[in-house]
Amino acid sequence: DAEITQSPRHKITETGRQVTLACHQTWNHNNMFWYRQDLGHGLRLIHYSYGVHDTNKGEVSDGYSVSRSNTEDLPLTLESAASSQTSVYFCASSESSSGGYTFGSGTRLTVV
């Protein structure tokens, strides 16, 4: 069965370190997204991609970057982790908006 997987599920890192969160989907979807979820804010869009070599900034992109070298993967990199980036991160993919969006199981990141 097709799926979307995120790794790691949990990570603790120190302030200032570079961190990369992985997202891999086997749906063959062109569109991939990264969201962060914080209490009181719902989910907010960080970056998104419509296809290979395409990346776009979302609402809260400062301090984050993504790259899309193939259809299946959209890794999210925190260039220099800050305590404000402690959050739960969700990756999602879709083929089209009429088909809905599939979410990964999330990565809980703690920056100490």
Added chain:
Amino acid sequence: ELKVEQNPLFLSMQEGKNYTIYCNYSTTSDRLYWYRQDPGKSLESLFVLLSNGAVKQEGRLMASLDTKARLSTLHITAAVHDLSATYFCAVTPWNSGYSTLTFGKGTMLLVSP
């Protein structure tokens, strides 16, 4: 800037009662999504509403969309404990190519005996 507002943000219900969660949004769109999230879990798709007047039902949940009023409702009929979760609505604005989702802050539903 697209804004999506849900209310209430917290809802405590008794089993067997009915209630409605409201989702208002600030820009033109005819695509709205409802998700359920259990504590510590991912988001589960409940409904995808793709046109004005769309109504969808699954079990004790029914969702509707009024694009002219920029309003969607999620109606709960005869609530049971298993419906306890956080419910999110999300909208794709027309000027994003119907691609990026903007979420409301969520409604935490607690159903008690």
